Amino acid sequence: MNTFVLHGNIVHTPALSELKLCTDSYAVCENGLCAGVFDVLPEKFSHLPVYDFGDMIIIPGYVDLHLHAPQYQNCGLGMDMELLDWLEAQTFPTEARFADISYADMEYTRFVEDLLKSATTRACVFGTIHKESTMLLMEKLEASGLCSMVGKVSMDRNCPDNLKEDDSAAALESVESWLDEIDGRFSSTAPIITPRFVPSCSNELLEGLGVLSERHNLPIQSHLSENLSEIDWVQELCPDCPNYASVYDKFGLMGDRTIMAHCVHLTEDEMDIIHDRGTYIAHCPTSNVNIRSGIAPVRKFLDRGLNVGLGTDVSGGHTLDMAEVIRQALGLSKLLWRLGSEEFKPLKTVEAFYLATRGGGSFFGKVGAFEPGYEFDAVVIDDRDINTRGEQDLEKRFEKIIYLSSSWNVCAKFVAGRRLF
Numbered sequence: 494m495n496t497f498v499l500h501g502n503i504v505h506t507p508a509l510s511e512l513k514l515c516t517d518s519y520a521v522c523e524n525g526l527c528a529g530v531f532d533v534l535p536e537k538f539s540h541l542p543v544y545d546f547g548d549m550i551i552i553p554g555y556v557d558l559h560l561h562a563p564q565y566q567n568c569g570l571g572m573d574m575e576l577l578d579w580l581e582a583q584t585f586p587t588e589a590r591f592a593d594i595s596y597a598d599m600e601y602t603r604f605v606e607d608l609l610k611s612a613t614t615r616a617c618v619f620g621t622i623h624k625e626s627t628m629l630l631m632e633k634l635e636a637s638g639l640c641s642m643v644g645k646v647s648m649d650r651n652c653p654d655n656l657k658e659d660d661s662a663a664a665l666e667s668v669e670s671w672l673d674e675i676d677g678r679f680s681s682t683a684p685i686i687t688p689r690f691v692p693s694c695s696n697e698l699l700e701g702l703g704v705l706s707e708r709h710n711l712p713i714q715s716h717l718s719e720n721l722s723e724i725d726w727v728q729e730l731c732p733d734c735p736n737y738a739s740v741y742d743k744f745g746l747m748g749d750r751t752i753m754a755h756c757v758h759l760t761e762d763e764m765d766i767i768h769d770r771g772t773y774i775a776h777c778p779t780s781n782v783n784i785r786s787g788i789a790p791v792r793k794f795l796d797r798g799l800n801v802g803l804g805t806d807v808s809g810g811h812t813l814d815m816a817e818v819i820r821q822a823l824g825l826s827k828l829l830w831r832l833g834s835e836e837f838k839p840l841k842t843v844e845a846f847y848l849a850t851r852g853g854g855s856f857f858g859k860v861g862a863f864e865p866g867y868e869f870d871a872v873v874i875d876d877r878d879i880n881t882r883g884e885q886d887l888e889k890r891f892e893k894i895i896y897l898s899s900s901w902n903v904c905a906k907f908v909a910g911r912r913l914f
């Protein structure tokens with residue numbers, strides 16, 4: 494069932510600045526893995542079923558490396574505030590409602606339906622502090638066929654009473670019982686340790702989560718250096734640490750299976766830590782614009798060899814649509830070059846596409862390209878409504894998809910060799 498052939502115009506990125514355009518070609522999926530892309534289908538695959546997408550464009554799915562499922566309903570709300578006010582006024586009250594499982598059921602149903610329809614194939618998702626609601630989110634994601642990592646959020650200080658775990662012991666116990674209860678239940682939905690961010694996690698909690706991640710061999714996701722007031726606050730809370738990244742590092746939370754969202758205002762020393770540990774940066778440009786966090790120097794990250802992917806950061810980001818995130822990553826990189834320094838060469842279209850596919854995909858393993866041995870993720874784009882002049886050149890059609898497409902253009906999706914629709 495997960496051995497088949499796709500026919501269409503296949504586009505992916507063999508390297509950061511390299512776009513591979515395969516017109517009228519065949520991508521072969523064998524047992525969920527890509528066996529290659531061919532302009533003439535080899536004889537040995539000729540017996541396989543073919544999904545023929547004609548003149549449509551087939552891309553690897555997008556990987557959303559950072560978003561908050563409970564915040565989906567807030568998309569577009571509270572966008573006149575900066576991070577800390579926005580958390581208090583907009584975000585924490587919404588997340589507190591997920592103590593009610595029937596509310597969570599309604600909200601997470603809509604979230605997963607819309608994520609499924611989008612061009613995203615994989616995502617690293619924050620839930621809330623609530624174990625039951627988070628498990629429900631995991632069930633819904635699993636049923637959708639999408640691949641995801643989902644975190645029950647941990648937070649034990651500096652948050653409202655109705656969204657605060659009693660203390661570090663209670664917060665850690667909740668993570669352990671969550672891990673126990675989901676053990677063996679899911680195949681494409683994995684747990685990820687999720688301290689919200691330093692201001693809302695005591696040292697004891699961060700330390701305990703580092704131990705749990707090590708003991709259970711689990712990845713980690715959190716926020717780092719998003720907003721200037723947040724950074725000042727971390728300095729006050731942790732006067733013994735030289736910088737924000739070193740707080741996570743001290744507790745064993747910075748590794749090559751860690752994603753840190755934002756990283757807008759990193760110091761050189763923090764970039765060294767991220768480089769040495771192999772930590773992933775989730776660049777979230779829509780969010781960084783909306784809540785005025787700043788412009789992350791993505792070119793510098795890439796020049797330094799850091800691991801970078803893209804995230805929607807719903808609902809700091811206003812949309813689940815990764816194409817919009819790609820556009821804003823491009824736009825912000827152009828502004829940083831113009832307003833800042835020529836050292837920050839703007840991102841090219843192909844580079845931002847790479848970050849949204851292979852860049853974040855590598856956090857999941859061999860994901861984000863049509864190369865032999867890669868997990869077979871594919872999204873079929875019908876570009877007829879944006880390619881109104883009937884352009885034939887595949888590169889130009891690709892550029893239009895990056896700048897003009899949305900979830901509406903997605904007409905089929907495959908994840909790890911399974912057709913979702």
Ligand code: GUN
Pocket residue numbers: 561576580584689690716719780806809
């Ligand atoms: N920092 C801590 N929590 C959050 C959140 O929910 N969204 C964003 N953008 N930043 C955060």
Ligand code: FE
Pocket residue numbers: 559560561716754806809
């Ligand atoms: Fe976030």
